[in-house]
Amino acid sequence: MKISCVLLLLINLQHVRTDLQYDSCSYWTSSKGYGLPEFTERRVLNDVTVYYYDSRTRSKTPCPDWINTTAGKDEWGIIHHWSDYNKDFFTLGFQSASKQFNQTGSLSDQNIYQGSGCCSLYPNGTYRGFLTSAFNGKDFLSLDISSRMFVAAVPQAVVYKNLKERDPATINVLAAFYKTRCLDRLNIFKQAPEVLIRKAPEVRIFEQQKADSITVTCHVTGFYPRVIQVVWLGPDLQPVDEGVTDVLPNEDGTYQTRKSVIVPEEDVGEHTYSCVVLHSSVPDNITRVWGGEKAGGMAVWISLVCICLLAAGIGLVVWWRCRTRDAVI
Structure with a gap:
């Protein structure tokens, strides 16, 4: 598979x-x-x-x-x-x-x-x-x-x-x-x-929460020349068509663009979406994957991480005290 x-x-x-x-x-x-x-x-x-x-x-x-x-x-x-x-x-x-x-x-x-x-x-x-x-x-x-x-x-x-x-x-x-x-x-x-000048793009993903969905945006900037292709691939690895996006100039002579995909709330945390960027400055492609997390799931993970960090901190203190005591004896 x-x-x-x-x-x-x-x-x-x-x-x-x-x-x-x-x-x-x-x-x-x-x-x-x-x-x-x-x-x-x-x-x-x-x-x-x-x-x-x-x-x-x-x-x-x-x-x-x-x-x-x-x-x-x-x-x-x-x-x-x-x-x-x-x-x-x-x-x-x-x-x-x-x-x-x-x-x-x-x-x-x-x-x-x-x-x-x-x-x-x-x-x-x-x-x-x-x-x-x-x-x-x-x-x-x-x-x-x-x-x-x-x-x-x-x-x-x-x-x-x-x-x-x-x-x-x-x-x-x-x-x-x-x-x-x-x-x-x-x-x-x-x-x-x-x-012949080539400048590779910088790619990052950010999201915006809405009532029943999340808008995930792939922001691409700092690239040259202007010709670029930005595509979102959905859960089935098929291109997600969200319309044409403009390529705008930056002050330093490079360009920027962005492309967004709307993810239904029921798909958040269930499927991944990939932003694929193709540009002449890179031999293959640049891919950023967004998986998303449901609010409840994210809270659970944050709690687990905090508990693990707290346990690790307590364990470190106990180990240090034991080592110090042994050294004194």
């Missing part, structure tokens, strides 16, 4: 580990009225910015010293070249969205068009890429990489979709990039010194 439980636990951990990802993402923004540059481009790997460009300063991040291969330098030159194209691409999207949503007059004072393109490499070897955009915080247009067609999220995006699909050559380039070439760029960015 014990071996079966251990195998089941390992299977669950293996499943959880595939949820971790290595992301190389590009973020583009065309805006008006927010005090931002008209266009910005930022390329990051797991939240580490490796390239930045904006239309206000017109300065592009130069090729860093850690890129020391010809292929890497060539790729950096391509990034510089595409920044100019991306500016025109997203400015056109901004103008089309503003027009189709009839954002004229005072409504045109503040608008923002955002795009993101990512490729994700998972520890199990699988790979995923996507390209999508949004207008004023709502989905607008995305690229279906397989069919090489744009997908309009709202009717107002159909005009821009049709406009972009008049240029199949560019669509083919984009689809090919997010299918394979983005992975090559990810491997280059992985060499950035900031990306």
Whole structure:
């Protein structure tokens, strides 16, 4: 039975580990009225910015010293070249969205068009890429990489979709990039010194008593990079889904998060719950187990401990007195 439980636990951990990802993402923004540059481009790997460009300063991040291969330098030159194209691409999207949503007059004072393109490499070897955009915080247009067609999220995006699909050559380039070439760029960015930094998380468990249950929280802090997976495993060693939790920054540049599970009062003291933390800074995982105790049971144990300590104290005094007496005699 014990071996079966251990195998089941390992299977669950293996499943959880595939949820971790290595992301190389590009973020583009065309805006008006927010005090931002008209266009910005930022390329990051797991939240580490490796390239930045904006239309206000017109300065592009130069090729860093850690890129020391010809292929890497060539790729950096391509990034510089595409920044100019991306500016025109997203400015056109901004103008089309503003027009189709009839954002004229005072409504045109503040608008923002955002795009993101990512490729994700998972520890199990699988790979995923996507390209999508949004207008004023709502989905607008995305690229279906397989069919090489744009997908309009709202009717107002159909005009821009049709406009972009008049240029199949560019669509083919984009689809090919997010299918394979983005992975090559990810491997280059992985060499950035900031990306190689690793800080292991500190994990602790605390509980909060409620009327008919206990909320048990797994608090994880001090880790870097940001990508982390925190999972509660219940009595049957199955993941306990308590919703998505936010990862927040600490003042020292590391991150923190927490995840809670609600334990019914009838289960307290009867079952154990395990908080499993997976992070790139540790080779395997960090696991903290919470067993809980019923109030009455805890009181009994405290009493027993006190009695044992008292008995041990009395025994020590008797032994010392006997030894002293023997020494005098």
